[in-house]
Amino acid sequence: MKTKLLLLTATLVFAITTKAQNRNQDSLQKESAKTELWEPVPKMVTPGTNVGEAPSDAIVIFYGKNVDQLQKENGGAVGWKIDDDGALTVVKGSGNVATKQKFGNCQLHIEWRQPSTIAGSSQTRGNSGIFFMGKYELQVLDSYNNPTYVNGQAGSIYKQHIPLVNASRKPGEWQTYDVIFTAPKFNADGSLQSPARITVLHNGILVQNNVEIKGNTEWIGQPKYTKVGDKEPIVLQDHGRDGGQPMSYRNIWIREL
Numbered sequence: 001m002k003t004k005l006l007l008l009t010a011t012l013v014f015a016i017t018t019k020a021q022n023r024n025q026d027s028l029q030k031e032s033a034k035t036e037l038w039e040p041v042p043k044m045v046t047p048g049t050n051v052g053e054a055p056s057d058a059i060v061i062f063y064g065k066n067v068d069q070l071q072k073e074n075g076g077a078v079g080w081k082i083d084d085d086g087a088l089t090v091v092k093g094s095g096n097v098a099t100k101q102k103f104g105n106c107q108l109h110i111e112w113r114q115p116s117t118i119a120g121s122s123q124t125r126g127n128s129g130i131f132f133m134g135k136y137e138l139q140v141l142d143s144y145n146n147p148t149y150v151n152g153q154a155g156s157i158y159k160q161h162i163p164l165v166n167a168s169r170k171p172g173e174w175q176t177y178d179v180i181f182t183a184p185k186f187n188a189d190g191s192l193q194s195p196a197r198i199t200v201l202h203n204g205i206l207v208q209n210n211v212e213i214k215g216n217t218e219w220i221g222q223p224k225y226t227k228v229g230d231k232e233p234i235v236l237q238d239h240g241r242d243g244g245q246p247m248s249y250r251n252i253w254i255r256e257l
């Protein structure tokens with residue numbers, strides 16, 4: 001009899017506790033719902049099959065077949081050549097190459113390879129560069145065992161920001177840059193409203209973390225801003241006949257942000 005009573009009491013206590021817990025859970029869920037957002041629903045984007053491949057919403061600039069999306073920086077046919085392996089290789093002295101389409105805020109994926117034949121040193125070993133809006137250079141250089149000024153090595157924002165680490169692969173191996181670029185804004189009178197910013201992953205490793213770009217990248221003198229449009233071409237550098245071997249690009253795609 002005593003055991004039965006105990007059992008009954010225990011069951012009753014359990015039932016009351018469970019009901020209280022459920023009520024408590026309901027009220028927690030109601031509280032939680034106050035900070036849930038259900039829209040806008042992010043659109044579906046299909047990732048590339050393999051890492052580094054263009055997703056479904058990317059603008060493909062170069063994928064080994066043709067240079068239809070590119071032109072010489074100041075207009076005219078691209079002077080660089082497409083190799084049998086689908087690489088776009090600089091023809092030194094033929095001039096910079098620019099995207100026909102203009103871009104402001106964007107995500108860029110680009111792959112590049114330094115020549116396995118080493119020639120030149122410091123800034124003349126595989127020098128190229130990616131100029132956002134034609135003005136702000138993310139340096140491309142063979143920085144594998146190639147000392148140079150550190151604000152001019154691969155992964156630097158030329159003469160403005162030293163990369164956080166040197167993530168370079170050996171000459172002859174393909175390397176990647178994945179970049180988030182925020183365009184500068186200008187007032188109507190041409191003065192700067194807000195500077196450009198850039199985040200760079202070199203071979204998947206963070207080398208620039210949302211740094212502020214100080215103005216047009218300059219070889220000589222301090223950077224300063226000159227007004228550009230909301231969107232401008234992205235330019236790839238031909239460093240000219242500097243004694244180095246020509247380097248190559250492939251798999252270039254952009255997502256507008």
Ligand code: MG
Nearest residue numbers: 127128129140
């Ligand atoms: Mg350069």
